[in-house]
Amino acid sequence: MKSLIKKLVETVGPSGYELKIREVVRAEVEKYADEISVDAMGNLIVKKGEKKEGGLKVMLSAHIDEIGVMVTHVDKNGFARFTTIGGVRPHTCYGSRVRFLNGTAGVIGGERLDDANHVHAIEAMYIDVGASSVEDCPVKIGDVAAFDRPFEDLGNRLISKAMDDRVCAAVLIETLKNVKNSPHELYFVFSTQEEVGLRGATTAAYAIDPDLGIASDVTMTGDTPRGMKMDVALGKGPAIKVKDGGMLADPKVVDAMVQCAQKHEIPYQLEVLLGGTTDAKAMQISRAGMPAGCVSVPTRYVHTPSEMVDINDLNNAVKLLTALISEPINLA
């Protein structure tokens, strides 16, 4: 799975501009799909299987967009001012490198600070692509870039930008490849624009109108020095989400996941995340509503250019999801 992850995370695809990453995903999943389509929001939707007795229409969602930046103005000296796409934190910007969709590389600089200990506000920063004028600048207003860091393999731990949520896209891809003889009608949705408000999942859920929604996204951890108080750690297994900042997982879905993990002896953790939410929230209140839940991948340094995951958690997430959708799911 490592080479798949590397391929996914190193692609540029901020919210609204997922074309490239979608093609990378499509190449991986095409031959496993019964039907494959792209909708008006750019979601890639893969249908697999038919609903058999005791089966449900299940939508699985992992988002392929990442946070990024968009040029607002290129000044006469070729410096590009920008705004953020999704939750980009100012303190991860100054000195960071970005890569535009058109391949251009740039570095984020900032105006002088009265107090060197402060963090620049977004408005006080700009992207320097090495141009000297607006005429010779390879980027213009509206151009889009993602943060740029190469993928690093530390053995068990992997570092890259965009682990959120490309690792879960990888998890869904592997699950799709592994699943055989499921009683359910499965929709693997590689969703867009999650980072700006779950927009892709909202429309995909409406169109598919499933009986059950399962998201796969990253969650944070509490295992770093003087870190947040959270009982989730890298390497202790995929996290079964109970609650996050936008959603309460359906207790029956949580129980089904817990029982599945216990039955198949897959390590797992229980997750309560104090901030942030996932595609599951959008699925839960679509149309007349549906039971929804999420299998999360613990991740350190979320929304920085160097997010860290544990390969074992990913492998176990694949095992858990595969096992879950290969059997009937009791929602009574």
Place this chain on the structure above:
Amino acid sequence: MKNNEILSQIPEIGEEQIKLLEKLSNAVSVSGDESEVRNIVMEEAKEFADNIRVDALGNVLVTKKAKVDDPVRVMIAAHMDEVGFMLVDDEGEGLFKFEIVGGIDNRQLVGKPVLVGKEKLPGVIGAKPIHLTTADERKNPIPLDSLRIDMGPGNLKKCKVGDRATFATRFETWGPSLVGKALDDRLGVATLIELVKHAPENIELLAAFTVQEENGLRGARIAAYSMNPEVAFVLDSTPANDLPVWDEEENGRYNVKLNHGPAIYRLDAATLSDPRLIDHLVKVGDEFKIPYQFRQPGKGGTDAGAIHKQRGGIPSVSISVPGRYAHTAVLIARKADWENTMKLIFASLAKFNRDVLSVDR
């Protein structure tokens, strides 16, 4: 008495004792108006007392004679009063301004049910709805001035300014724990009642159920003066702050710990305990294999603070039952700690004689 005999005579903490503790905990006796607990004490103690009287401030002073000649005169004190509230202004429509009697952190008051007056009428201390507050506002405690006791709208003439009130907590047991309000110092009171009922025969027991400890050790002061003992032991409850520290470093400021037995005081803000008495307690504890601990030196005080300075001076020491969350609506103590406190004080009294004080302090 031989050790075996002493062991067999130690009063037990059984169902009857827990029921008495429950009655004491649920009773309302805010400093300055201790009548409800006083009545329970009188009722429990009078048939065992050789002498029982109530003094000018409301202390209950009990004498239980020894069965030997020239017995050493030992005072044991436990305070009957608790922290609470007094209604100070009637704003109409069932809303009352109130003041705190004794020390209670403001932050413990909000959203709590209370019982007001002799009839224990239910009321509540409410709070502004969160929706009408700002995030900034919520960082600061609600000042006492903004809080009210609400008895419900309508013409309630039954409550009036001057009435006392307490948290509406009911005593419960949760597994190994005793849970209730005012266990500081109803645990001490309950222990002292048992001592009166099963007094060791080698001492003259001067049991002082004191008033107004929470607002300045006032009852103990006059009780010690009039009883004029040779030595004094004070039974109280002290906070167990053995909670996890934010950064998960070791908690070095726990004061005392639950499950580690009665806490012996060396130094608090009011008293430097007599080391001879401390040594005696330790000796008895070791001999009888009763777990005990030392309260970390620091702030706070007990009736010993007033007692030890009376007349020509009275050697004193305090022993407390550890309890978490003192001076809030609910205190949590462990039954095992109460049992061990009972054992330690009884055995220490049974083994006490003037030799303990024969060396100079």
Place this chain on the structure above:
Amino acid sequence: MTELKETLKQLISLPGLSGYEAPAREVIRAAWEPLVDEISVSPIGSLHALRRGIGPEPRPSILLAAHMDAIGLMVTGIQEGLLRFTEVGGVDPRILPGLRVTVHGRKDLPGLVVQPPDYLLEPAQRGKSVGMDHLFIDTGLEEDEVKELVRIGDLASFAQEPLELSGKTIVGHSLDNRVSVAAITYCLQELQHMVHTWDVWAVATVQEEETLGGGFTSPFELNPTVAVAIDVTFAKGPGANDWRTVGLSKGPTLAWGPNAHPYIHKKFLDMAEQLEIPYQKEYVPRHSGTDAYAMQVVAGGFPTMVIGIPLRYMHTPVEMIALKDMERAGRLLAETIVRLEVDFMEKITWDEVKDEE
């Protein structure tokens, strides 16, 4: 009415936190079943109950929504036998120290929210209102027993028992919004003796306190003609006295603002005047803070209205309501429903409705 008071007291003694409403739903179901023709549960747990009208099909329908979920706490970790927790719904941390709760672990356990002494806290917290993440729940049990009985994600509900205070008031937790559920029950009881042309959907919604999930999904499924949210509103009391507050025991409120269709507002107001039911107006310039905010914009949109029951000390364990206000709300709903003509919708406009006061 005593029966309804007892049902209300029972309802506010049950847990039913957002996302976990089943215990409350079962009691509400039992109360509504004999009063309606059909009853079912939505995919996310809302209770849908239908009382058919006698008009010719296709009949217009009115949806009465009261959220049955309540706020509370959720366990996020276990440390030395004490429980760390977060909120479910909006909880002001200042009400927490000393709060009695029930922890719903492998079995129900009594618990107490506790505040560590200042010197054990970070300097920034000392003397201030302590943040929820620095507080604990103490169950009085030793660590090994706690680990067996409690896990992350378990809920803790407020343990305050209902009190009857002076002025025919009820005090307890979860009166937001179980008192509105009781008002709908009262309305259904009244309808038993009356004839109505419209269908009536009584809906106990879920997750209002967290996501308005019930408000978004039930109208999608039931497709009513008009949707009314019944929820609690701010009664005047200590610390709460400005224009956003109304009198306690002075009648239910009728909301005025973008979240309330003015024609529907007028319908209820005219009825209250005609029957001399005390009522108050509530001015809501923006978000009504109720299911109506969601219901109004579902699918093709629905005309909505908000009826409020005044409540003091909202979102604390000692919320206070006047039983009279609950009764008046239920009665106003019933009386208005039976006078809805079959062609009411044709007359409805968003045009200027004169606010006569």
